[in-house]
Amino acid sequence: MSTRQSGPGTTAQHALEGLRRAIIAGDLRPGQRVRQEEIADNLGVSVAPVREALRVLEQEGQVEYRPRRGYFITELWASDLAEIYALRQLLEERAARKALPTLDDDAIERIALAARDCAEAAERGDVAAELAANRRFHFGMLESPDQVHTMRLIRLLWDSTESYRALYYNSPEERAETVHAHDAILEAVRRRDADALVAELDAHRSRALEVLTGILDGDGER
Amino acid sequence: MSTRQSGPGTTAQHALEGLRRAIIAGDLRPGQRVRQEEIADNLGVSVAPVREALRVLEQEGQVEYRPRRGYFITELWASDLAEIYALRQLLEERAARKALPTLDDDAIERIALAARDCAEAAERGDVAAELAANRRFHFGMLESPDQVHTMRLIRLLWDSTESYRALYYNSPEERAETVHAHDAILEAVRRRDADALVAELDAHRSRALEVLTGILDGDGER
DNA sequence: CTCGTTTAGATTTTCGAAAATCGAAGCTAT
DNA sequence: ATAGCTTCGATTTTCGAAAATCTAAACGAG
Structure with missing residues (x-):
C-alpha cells in the first residue's frame, strides 16, 4: 500500500515513518530480522532511503546492526x-x-x-x-x-x-x-x-x- | 589519500571514521556545509555510504540536517x-x-x-x-x-x-x-x-x- | 534603484543493477 | 556417522547515473 509521490518530506523520512509504524503496529517484532528489500517494496521505494532510516533507528536503539548480517529489531528485557x-x-x-x-x-x-x-x-x-x-x-x-x-x-x-x-x-x-x-x-x-x-x-x-x-x-x- | 579495500569493516564505517577524523582535525569546521561528493571522492567511495555515516553523525548531534539542503557541521555555543x-x-x-x-x-x-x-x-x-x-x-x-x-x-x-x-x-x-x-x-x-x-x-x-x-x-x- | 522572476549550475536524493558476503544444505573422505 | 569442505540461493552492500531540488546570478519591469 501507500502511494509514493514527492511530498514535503524526503523518501528517507517516508521510510522512517513507515518503519516506525510497522514497529508500533507489531509487524516488526523484537528480535526479528529486517529484510531491507521487503520494506522497500512495501513502501514503494528503493533500499537506499530504507537503509538511511535504519541507521537512524539504530542510533535510537530501536534496531541493532550487525555488519553484513543486517538489522534486527531490538529486544528489551x-x-x-x-x-x-x-x-x-x-x-x-x-x-x-x-x-x-x-x-x-x-x-x-x-x-x-x-x-x-x-x-x-x-x-x-x-x-x-x-x-x-x-x-x-x-x-x-x-x-x-x-x-x-x-x-x-x-x-x-x-x-x-x-x-x-x-x-x-x-x-x-x-x-x-x-x-x-x-x-x-x-x-x-x-x-x-x-x-x-x-x-x-x-x-x-x-x-x-x-x-x-x-x-x-x-x-x-x- | 586513503587506499580503499574491503577490510574488516564496511565502507560506511570507513566513511564514518573518515568524517570523524576530518571533524576532529578541523578540516570540517562548525557551521560549514558538508559536500557529500567531495567527502566520497576523498575517501574513494560513493556517496551512499557517506550519507549513511552522516545519518549517524546527525543522531549524535555532530551534524545538522536540512532536507534537500544538506548536512552542516553543528555549531555549539x-x-x-x-x-x-x-x-x-x-x-x-x-x-x-x-x-x-x-x-x-x-x-x-x-x-x-x-x-x-x-x-x-x-x-x-x-x-x-x-x-x-x-x-x-x-x-x-x-x-x-x-x-x-x-x-x-x-x-x-x-x-x-x-x-x-x-x-x-x-x-x-x-x-x-x-x-x-x-x-x-x-x-x-x-x-x-x-x-x-x-x-x-x-x-x-x-x-x-x-x-x-x-x-x-x-x-x-x- | 529595488524587487520579483527566470535561468543555469551545483548539489542532493533516489533508483536499479552489479558486486560482495553470509548461512544453510549437500557432498565427500575418514 | 561425523567433521570439514563446497556450492548455491538469499541478502546485504556498494556503485554510477538519472531525476529532483536548491542557490545564486542574470535579467527585466515598475
Whole structure:
C-alpha cells in the first residue's frame, strides 16, 4: 500500500515513518530480522532511503546492526526498561522543574488539548494516535528553549521504548488509568506545583514500568 | 589519500571514521556545509555510504540536517556546552558510583594504561591519540554491564562535543593540566573513594568547560 | 534603484543493477 | 556417522547515473 509521490518530506523520512509504524503496529517484532528489500517494496521505494532510516533507528536503539548480517529489531528485557525508566526519571524531573515556570497559558492549553486527544484515542482504541497524543502531552510540559540537549536525550529514551509503550496501551485498563494520571499531572501543572508535578510524573512512570515488567516476565521470558 | 579495500569493516564505517577524523582535525569546521561528493571522492567511495555515516553523525548531534539542503557541521555555543556538561555531570556521577565497586584489578590496570597513553600523546602533541586515550580512561571507569543505556547517553554527549574537546587539547597548558587531573582521579579510583572520585571528575569537567567557554566567547561570538 | 522572476549550475536524493558476503544444505573422505 | 569442505540461493552492500531540488546570478519591469 501507500502511494509514493514527492511530498514535503524526503523518501528517507517516508521510510522512517513507515518503519516506525510497522514497529508500533507489531509487524516488526523484537528480535526479528529486517529484510531491507521487503520494506522497500512495501513502501514503494528503493533500499537506499530504507537503509538511511535504519541507521537512524539504530542510533535510537530501536534496531541493532550487525555488519553484513543486517538489522534486527531490538529486544528489551525488564532490566533494560528499568534502567531506561530510571534515566527518564532523572532527566524528566530536571526538565520539568526548568520548564514549569516558563509555561504560558497558551502552552498549558496545548497540553490540555493533547490530554483530550489522548483520552479520545484511548476510547477509540487507536493505539498509534494515543502514542502520538501522549507524546505531545508529556513533551509539551518539558520542552523549553534552553534545554534542547536534555530534550534530545529524553526523546531518545522515549524512542527506544516506543514499541513497548504500544504494548502497554493495548490494555484497556491501562488506557483508562492513563487518562486519570494525565488529569492529575495537568492539575499540578495548572497549580504550578513543581513537587506535585514531579511526584505525579514519577507515579505515572512507575505504574507503566510495573505493568510492562509484568507483561515481559509473563511471556517474553528469553 | 586513503587506499580503499574491503577490510574488516564496511565502507560506511570507513566513511564514518573518515568524517570523524576530518571533524576532529578541523578540516570540517562548525557551521560549514558538508559536500557529500567531495567527502566520497576523498575517501574513494560513493556517496551512499557517506550519507549513511552522516545519518549517524546527525543522531549524535555532530551534524545538522536540512532536507534537500544538506548536512552542516553543528555549531555549539557556550550555553550548549554548559548544558551538555551539566548533563554529563548528572549521568557520569550515577555511572561512576555504580561502576566503582565492580572494578577489578584488571580494569584498574586498563584505566592506568589509558592514563599513560593519554600523557604520552599529550607530550607528543598528538591530539587525535589523546582524545582516544582520554576516552578509554574515562569510559573505563564508568562502563558496567548493567548500565548500557546510561553509557549510551554518556557516549552520545561525548560524541557531540568531540570537536570542541579537540579544541581544548590544542592548548599545551591544558594538556598538562589534564595529566594531573587524571592522576587525582586514578588515585580516587584506587582508594575506592566514590565521593572523592565524583568530586575530582566534577573539577576536571568544570575546568574544561571554563576553558572552552573562554575560547568560544573569545572568537566564536556569532 | 529595488524587487520579483527566470535561468543555469551545483548539489542532493533516489533508483536499479552489479558486486560482495553470509548461512544453510549437500557432498565427500575418514 | 561425523567433521570439514563446497556450492548455491538469499541478502546485504556498494556503485554510477538519472531525476529532483536548491542557490545564486542574470535579467527585466515598475
